[in-house]
Amino acid sequence: MSLFGFFKRQTSAPVARERLQVLLAHERTVVGPHSDLVAILREEIMAVIAKHMAVPQDKVQIKMDRGASVSTLEVDIEIPASVVGLRPAA
């Protein structure tokens, strides 16, 4: 199984658009001080992306799973063709 296979499984629609996907997994052996890391990084990574492009809120899908030993986050952003150019960094 490859990472690229996962990303490509959703690319069959012949629509001209861009997509940005972010997957994050935090694996830990004990419940420790980093237990909220995925939730924290979710907010901060979304802020980083929003610095560079207008993120259409209705085109963002976020899935989060906080398990006992592995927490995962999946963010899928469909970028409309109308979004032109990178925003300058703040």
Added chain:
Amino acid sequence: MSLFGFFKRQTSAPVARERLQVLLAHERTVVGPHSDLVAILREEIMAVIAKHMAVPQDKVQIKMDRGASVSTLEVDIEIPASVVGLRPAA
């Protein structure tokens, strides 16, 4: 194939440690103004993570692939047990 299967395939070692994995894919139909997005986000996401924990440089694996239509980034960080506590946000 599931995302969780990908993340779990590397968890067999019975070592007490934490791991943070970040996968990023940028899919585009034409070469446009976002063509360097993955490289830009790589630097900024690493900075976001470093705000919260001491990232041991020798325990970071980064794979980046810039294709014509899909660019991907994979970051795998092994967090040593000696790293205690979340850093306060800057």
